[in-house]
Amino acid sequence: MSINLAFKALSDPTRRTILDLLQERDLTAGEIAEHFQMTKPSISHHLSLLKQAELVWDERQGQHIYYSLNTAVFQDLIKWIISFQQSDSRGNEKN
Amino acid sequence: MSINLAFKALSDPTRRTILDLLQERDLTAGEIAEHFQMTKPSISHHLSLLKQAELVWDERQGQHIYYSLNTAVFQDLIKWIISFQQSDSRGNEKN
Numbered sequence: 001m002s003i004n005l006a007f008k009a010l011s012d013p014t015r016r017t018i019l020d021l022l023q024e025r026d027l028t029a030g031e032i033a034e035h036f037q038m039t040k041p042s043i044s045h046h047l048s049l050l051k052q053a054e055l056v057w058d059e060r061q062g063q064h065i066y067y068s069l070n071t072a073v074f075q076d077l078i079k080w081i082i083s084f085q086q087s088d089s090r091g092n093e094k095n
Numbered sequence: 096m097s098i099n100l101a102f103k104a105l106s107d108p109t110r111r112t113i114l115d116l117l118q119e120r121d122l123t124a125g126e127i128a129e130h131f132q133m134t135k136p137s138i139s140h141h142l143s144l145l146k147q148a149e150l151v152w153d154e155r156q157g158q159h160i161y162y163s164l165n166t167a168v169f170q171d172l173i174k175w176i177i178s179f180q181q182s183d184s185r186g187n188e189k190n
Binding site: 003004005007008010011012013016019023069071074077078081082083084 | 098099100102103105106107108111114118164166169172173176177178179
């Protein structure tokens with residue numbers, strides 16, 4: 001995975017809302033679009049960036065393409081971020 | 096904090112390297128610049144984005160301004176990302 005693409009994908013609130021929706025269940029692009037006041041091409045663009053970042057998978061099921069979360073990438077991001085929590089042990093954390 | 100700005104700041108490899116350096120100890124902009132083949136204004140721009148995202152603090156100590164990690168924001172990001180790991184319990188994780 002590209003950590004650059006993953007963080008870039010997460011920097012947009014629409015894309016984070018799409019990920020929230022996919023936590024509930026796998027969805028088609030049309031079902032996702034129903035949650036937004038946005039054109040379908042805009043939603044497709046956001047889904048494309050999420051796919052590039054490997055935060056979501058798409059899979060054809062019959063006539064439809066379903067999007068689902070790729071939770072493995074989230075685990076990789078947590079591993080990266082968690083290394084910065086460990087620097088607390090230096091004892092210079094600001095509050 | 097703005098989660099948008101935080102993820103945007105993290106999407107750049109130079110900025111992630113700066114954060115890695117600050118894990119070791121607090122540094123001035125000049126000390127940070129020594130680690131890169133980059134102009135000081137470029138480094139200042141990256142530091143400015145890290146500050147906007149509240150991933151780093153700056154603090155004057157005598158004649159110098161020192162940059163340090165704000166580990167609290169990393170904790171907030173982990174809390175956000177960790178909610179997606181919990182969706183593993185749906186049992187549809189792809190490998």
